[in-house]
Every structure is written in structure tokens, then in C-alpha cells.
Amino acid sequence: MLVEEIMKTDVYTLSSEQTVQDVMDLFKDKRVRHAPVVDDGKVVGIVTDRDLKEAVPSRFTVAPKGEPYKKKVAEIMTANPVIAHPLDFVEEVAMIFYEHKIGCIPVVSNEKLVGFLTETDLLYTFIELTGAHQPGSQIEIRVDDRSGVLYEVSKVFQHQNVNVLSVLVYPDRVNKASKILVFRVQTMNPLAIINELRKEGFDVLWPSTPQVNE
Numbered sequence: 001m002l003v004e005e006i007m008k009t010d011v012y013t014l015s016s017e018q019t020v021q022d023v024m025d026l027f028k029d030k031r032v033r034h035a036p037v038v039d040d041g042k043v044v045g046i047v048t049d050r051d052l053k054e055a056v057p058s059r060f061t062v063a064p065k066g067e068p069y070k071k072k073v074a075e076i077m078t079a080n081p082v083i084a085h086p087l088d089f090v091e092e093v094a095m096i097f098y099e100h101k102i103g104c105i106p107v108v109s110n111e112k113l114v115g116f117l118t119e120t121d122l123l124y125t126f127i128e129l130t131g132a133h134q135p136g137s138q139i140e141i142r143v144d145d146r147s148g149v150l151y152e153v154s155k156v157f158q159h160q161n162v163n164v165l166s167v168l169v170y171p172d173r174v175n176k177a178s179k180i181l182v183f184r185v186q187t188m189n190p191l192a193i194i195n196e197l198r199k200e201g202f203d204v205l206w207p208s209t210p211q212v213n214e
Contacts, residue, residue: 131165
């Protein structure tokens with residue numbers, strides 16, 4: 001999946017010459033927590049709600065309240081932010097979020113802002129990709145880390161006429177020679193599938209139900 005498929009294209013922006021008060025007004029009126037800072041069509045920074053909280057004095061302060069709100073956006077923004085391209089893979093951008101500990105990223109093409117992506121957008125995408133928003137059940141299986149094992153497991157679902165919504169593969173933290181397969185299947189009662197998987201010799205970790213002998 002590409003960034004352009006999930007990014008927001010209707011982006012609220014600020015300029016570096018606007019004020020902290022402008023940031024407050026934008027965040028309140030548009031109900032956003034991040035905004036790219038754009039000067040002459042180019043992204044020069046990012047302002048977040050955290051920047052805003054650090055710039056605005058506490059409501060308990062005795063100092064004059066007017067001056068902090070007149071600060072320029074350039075004084076509180078994060079300059080030269082990390083950017084993404086619309087043709088970047090979502091998985092790669094998710095790694096950028098993780099490595100840089102950021103909550104948003106401007107999407108730039110030909111030096112122009114074309115979109116904006118937040119950690120909430122990534123979360124919604126993950127939910128959609130895993131099928132977690134659809135009625136169904138989750139089954140976790142420990143398998144040997146070898147070629148063809150996914151096909152062997154999938155045959156069980158095919159024989160049971162159960163639709164697989166998604167498959168995730170995780171490393172097994174207990175045994176490096178194994179993998180954990182996580183299936184999201186379109187059935188509310190997976191007991192027959194679980195029993196069949198165990199009869200085929202697969203180690204079903206979840207749900208941890210006892211095997212039913214026929």
C-alpha cells in the first residue's frame with residue numbers, strides 16, 4: 001500500500017510568520033493536533049499540540065498573558081521536518097514514525113506539499129488491513145519457519161470453507177526456528193477449524209481451547 005492511498009489531501013497549513021494565537025485558533029476550529037508550516041509553497045516546519053503547550057503559559061501563571069500568544073510560528077515549530085513521498089510504502093513510513101518518534105509527516109512531491117499523514121491514519125490503516133473492524137475470530141498458530149508452511153495451513157481453512165480476512169506473520173520470541181501466524185477469519189465460531197488444525201499437527205496458541213475428539 002502506498003502513502004498516497006491513505007494520506008489526507010485537504011491539509012490545513014500555517015506560515016512561519018503567523019502567531020501562536022493563530023495556531024490555537026486553527027487547532028480549535030479545525031479540531032487538529034498537527035499542522036505543516038509552509039512558506040512560498042515549501043514545507044519549512046511542523047507545529048504540534050505539544051509545541052503549543054510548551055509555548056503557552058500555564059493558566060495559573062501570574063505573568064502577562066499577551067506576549068506568548070504573539071510569538072511567531074517560526075519560534076515554536078520543528079524546522080526541516082522529516083517528509084514522505086506519495087509513492088513511499090506505508091510500511092516504510094511507519095518505520096520512520098517509529099524511529100523518529102513522530103506523530104505526523106508531510107507528504108511532498110516536486111517540493112510541494114501534496115498531503116499529510118498522522119499516526120491516527122496509520123492506526124486506521126492497520127485496523128483495515130487486519131480486518132479487525134469486521135466480525136470474525138482471530139487464530140494464532142506456531143509453525144516451523146520453512147517454505148510452504150503457509151500454504152499447508154491455508155488448505156485447512158479452504159477445506160472448512162472459511163474466508164480468511166488477513167494473515168500476519170510474527171517472529172517467535174521463544175523459538176527462533178518458528179514463526180507465529182495470526183489469521184483473522186470470517187467466522188464467529190472457530191472451534192471446528194481449531195480442531196482440524198490440531199489434527200493436522202499445527203500448534204494452535206489462540207484460542208487455547210481443548211481438542212475435541214470425534
